[in-house]
Amino acid sequence: MAKTTNLDYTALNQNTWNLKLDSHLASEFYDLDGFLQGNTSLNSIELDLLGDIQGKRILHLQCHFGQDSMSMARMGAHVTGVDLSNRSVAKAQELADQLELDCRFICCNVYDLPKHLDEEFDIVFTSYGTIVWLPDLDKWASIVSRFLKPGGSFFYVDFHPLVYTMDDDMKGIHYPYFNEGPIVEEEQGTYADESAPITSTSVTWNHPLSDIVTNLMRHDLSIQSLQEFDYSPYNCFRNLKEEEPGKYRMVHHGKKLPMVLALGTQKS
Numbered sequence: 001m002a003k004t005t006n007l008d009y010t011a012l013n014q015n016t017w018n019l020k021l022d023s024h025l026a027s028e029f030y031d032l033d034g035f036l037q038g039n040t041s042l043n044s045i046e047l048d049l050l051g052d053i054q055g056k057r058i059l060h061l062q063c064h065f066g067q068d069s070m071s072m073a074r075m076g077a078h079v080t081g082v083d084l085s086n087r088s089v090a091k092a093q094e095l096a097d098q099l100e101l102d103c104r105f106i107c108c109n110v111y112d113l114p115k116h117l118d119e120e121f122d123i124v125f126t127s128y129g130t131i132v133w134l135p136d137l138d139k140w141a142s143i144v145s146r147f148l149k150p151g152g153s154f155f156y157v158d159f160h161p162l163v164y165t166m167d168d169d170m171k172g173i174h175y176p177y178f179n180e181g182p183i184v185e186e187e188q189g190t191y192a193d194e195s196a197p198i199t200s201t202s203v204t205w206n207h208p209l210s211d212i213v214t215n216l217m218r219h220d221l222s223i224q225s226l227q228e229f230d231y232s233p234y235n236c237f238r239n240l241k242e243e244e245p246g247k248y249r250m251v252h253h254g255k256k257l258p259m260v261l262a263l264g265t266q267k268s
Helices: 009-026 032-036 044-050 067-074 086-099 110-115 137-146 209-218
Strands: 057-061 078-083 103-107 121-127 148-159 183-188 199-204 221-229 240-244 247-250 260-267
Touching: 009 086, 009 199, 032 067, 032 086, 044 121, 044 148, 044 221, 044 260, 057 067, 067 078, 067 086, 067 103, 067 121, 078 086, 086 103, 110 137, 137 148, 137 209, 137 221, 148 221, 209 221, 209 260
Parallel strands: 057 078, 057 121, 078 103, 121 148
Antiparallel strands: 148 260, 183 199, 221 260, 240 247
């Protein structure tokens, strides 16, 4: 872990996600072939939060190459996806056009979105591995609120803040629970394929649950639901075991710790 204020984290992280894309497209983790044949990429946690989204206008922040965005479009929503990676956004639009889905994609840093978009949405959505890439949750929450119409809903699903404190082998605590500054790391491979011939540098920040909730409330988003789950729907960390179909738990901790956090909020 390194602390510095002289980081162009946007450029470093954009390059990281550009490098990961080809491996992700080819991976069993993302199962692109199955997706193209009609499989949804959304898990029961997200589907239960979203409910009936037929006809809803949805803004999907940090969408990667758009599988969740397109899955929501298949459910009848009109979806706008946003991501930092220009290569991912280009692929997302290509796939959406190929599948003739109602999706458009914008490439930018989340914080810069007001420079590219001036609309309000019924739902803002983000999931799995998102806010760790952002240093300032107050600014993030202001962006969420800015693009949400009064009475609209923001749905957030991500790995629990405790998960981001774990060491690489998911045995013990290695990283701070609270935001103590940027965490700068060099990574070999990717969570979707550890053997991928990729070396990349990432800059992330850990955010405690209190910061997530407090900043959302500060920007007129009331908490309607808060759920914690003792499993991950993805086998994307080391030393996980599939104890039930689609439910991966830490070998060394089992059900003792939460792995996923889900929030439902409404703008006043």
